[in-house]
Amino acid sequence: MSVNYVNLDKSDNFKKLLETPVCQIKEELSSDRIKKYSASAGAGLVYNFAGKKVNNTILTLLQGLADEQQLIEKYKLLLNGDVINTGEKRMVLHHHTRGMKLDDVVSEGQDMTKFYDGEKKKIYDFAKKVHNKEILGSTGKPFDTVVQVGIGGSDLGPRAIYLALKNYNKPVLNAHFIANVDPDDANNVLSSLNFETTLFVLVSKSGTTQETLTNQKFVLNKMEKANISGLVPLKHFVSVTSATSPLAADTNYLSSFFIDNNIGGRFSSSSAVGGCILSLALGPEIFERFLSGAREADKQALNSNIFENAALLDALIGVYENNVLNMKNTAVIPYSESMSRFPAHLQQLDMESNGKSVNRFGDRVSYSTGVSIFGEPGTNSQHSFFQYIHQATSIIPVQFIGFRKPQIDADMEYQGSTSGKKLNANLVAQMTAMGVGKDDENKNKNFDGERPTSLLHADQLTPETMGAILAHFENKVMFQGFTWNINSFDQEGVQLGKLLANKVLNNQMDDVLKSYADLMI
Numbered sequence: 001m002s003v004n005y006v007n008l009d010k011s012d013n014f015k016k017l018l019e020t021p022v023c024q025i026k027e028e029l030s031s032d033r034i035k036k037y038s039a040s041a042g043a044g045l046v047y048n049f050a051g052k053k054v055n056n057t058i059l060t061l062l063q064g065l066a067d068e069q070q071l072i073e074k075y076k077l078l079l080n081g082d083v084i085n086t087g088e089k090r091m092v093l094h095h096h097t098r099g100m101k102l103d104d105v106v107s108e109g110q111d112m113t114k115f116y117d118g119e120k121k122k123i124y125d126f127a128k129k130v131h132n133k134e135i136l137g138s139t140g141k142p143f144d145t146v147v148q149v150g151i152g153g154s155d156l157g158p159r160a161i162y163l164a165l166k167n168y169n170k171p172v173l174n175a176h177f178i179a180n181v182d183p184d185d186a187n188n189v190l191s192s193l194n195f196e197t198t199l200f201v202l203v204s205k206s207g208t209t210q211e212t213l214t215n216q217k218f219v220l221n222k223m224e225k226a227n228i229s230g231l232v233p234l235k236h237f238v239s240v241t242s243a244t245s246p247l248a249a250d251t252n253y254l255s256s257f258f259i260d261n262n263i264g265g266r267f268s269s270s271s272a273v274g275g276c277i278l279s280l281a282l283g284p285e286i287f288e289r290f291l292s293g294a295r296e297a298d299k300q301a302l303n304s305n306i307f308e309n310a311a312l313l314d315a316l317i318g319v320y321e322n323n324v325l326n327m328k329n330t331a332v333i334p335y336s337e338s339m340s341r342f343p344a345h346l347q348q349l350d351m352e353s354n355g356k357s358v359n360r361f362g363d364r365v366s367y368s369t370g371v372s373i374f375g376e377p378g379t380n381s382q383h384s385f386f387q388y389i390h391q392a393t394s395i396i397p398v399q400f401i402g403f404r405k406p407q408i409d410a411d412m413e414y415q416g417s418t419s420g421k422k423l424n425a426n427l428v429a430q431m432t433a434m435g436v437g438k439d440d441e442n443k444n445k446n447f448d449g450e451r452p453t454s455l456l457h458a459d460q461l462t463p464e465t466m467g468a469i470l471a472h473f474e475n476k477v478m479f480q481g482f483t484w485n486i487n488s489f490d491q492e493g494v495q496l497g498k499l500l501a502n503k504v505l506n507n508q509m510d511d512v513l514k515s516y517a518d519l520m521i
């Protein structure tokens with residue numbers, strides 16, 4: 001299969017979109033449209049886009065843009081192991097970690113399905129032995145707590161997923177996370193733990209991340225200082241890293257599990273990076289269900305019809321909002337407290353992937369790529385920054401996420417409605433208010449409306465739904481990257497800050513760096 005990688009501004013459909021009159025949500029919104037403007041995301045997850053500034057003409061052009069930019073063909077090439085990550089000359093294989101593939105892929109002589117399945121089996125066996133008390137702490141006590149030590153992609157996705165699912169099924173082991181090199185955070189987490197019954201999962205794909213290696217020493221130091229008879233600190237550590245990293249050579253850990261360089265950090269939640277902590281904390285069965293939901297969403301994303309492919313449609317509408325309507329921010333608002341850290345995961349996923357200025361060939365692009373993402377659960381966010389979303393002069397599209405049923409069967413009725421009903425009444429009220437607005441003679445109380453919204457909805461936040469939500473956004477980011485003709489899979493932009501921090505620590509500073517350092521160190 002041969003494809004052409006071309007910039008967005010060369011696309012005829014994009015040029016037509018620029019000339020097409022913008023549609024008005026207020027005029028378009030109807031119960032018929034709300035019923036019709038829905039696309040399946042897989043695993044029972046549905047994307048409703050009735051609140052977007054799109055009509056049939058615009059949607060036809062977006063379908064044309066998807067076809068012209070060969071988005072599905074490029075996804076298939078990615079699945080089949082093309083070197084899509086041109087910056088790092090790597091394949092992009094995170095779909096394979098959840099069993100989504102078209103053909104077998106071999107990387108460096110290794111069949112990748114066998115590799116990912118093998119590591120997953122090792123993790124499941126290890127987790128079951130920990131749960132059955134066949135594997136114990138070094139002083140002979142069973143583990144009741146697990147702590148992930150890692151940052152960025154080695155923290156955000158696994159943490160968000162653990163929080164999302166820990167109410168669904170009571171954790172087998174309680175999980176905590178240490179990411180920041182802020183000593184107060186590590187101290188805070190460690191102060192509540194019993195080291196004899198705690199297992200640490202050290203996660204670093206590169207095995208060189210300063211914060212993570214420092215936090216490992218921080219934990220080891222605390223364990224030694226605790227002076228517990230018979231405690232062997234490293235026998236309370238497992239590592240998750242890539243086979244080529246410096247950590248991989250260390251055989252002192254209780255066990256080690258591997259990923260490979262074809263999995264980007266921010267796309268690693270369904271690999272051993274998420275698999276280890278989630279299988280230990282929630283059980284292999286829950287992790288397996290999560291993977292099946294992600295796989296369903298990946299399959300749905302193969303559909304070339306935008307009305308049957310939520311990730312594709314969400315991606316294209318995002319490009320339309322960014323490059324035609326000039327909207328550069330997106331708020332992600334889950335009406336679920338369990339999903340409180342999911343917007344933080346999306347910030348890395350989306351902004352580290354698509355915050356680029358050059359195309360995949362290294363040439364500067366003349367249009368904007370990526371959006372800035374922020375979010376907090378509703379209804380809390382209604383009582384903080386929603387004022388801006390309703391009435392500010394700049395417009396921020398809102399991506400709502402909601403579930404018809406709570407995770408725990410313990411709701412109660414007050415003033416004629418349950419808490420769950422109040423939660424979702426607020427959700428639909430916000431979507432309506434943002435789209436339709438309200439005319440008022442008092443301009444201070446006037447709502448213009450025309451604020452785009454979408455809703456990802458499912459019956460309940462289950463492991464399958466969580467997998468599908470994760471994969472939906474991963475695939476959305478991938479399709480947008482293809483549409484903009486950028487490489488979504490490297491992250492050179494994070495290197496300069498790391499280099500300068502090392503200069504400060506090694507006392508190799510120029511005047512500017514030294515003057516800033518004088519303020520802080």
Ligand SMILES: O=P(O)(O)OC[C@H]1O[C@H](O)[C@H](O)[C@@H](O)[C@@H]1O
Nearest residue numbers: 152153154204205206209265494
């Ligand atoms: O897993 P690690 O190699 O420790 O990397 C952790 C994180 O650090 C880097 O700076 C990257 O920006 C992230 O994409 C990555 O997830």
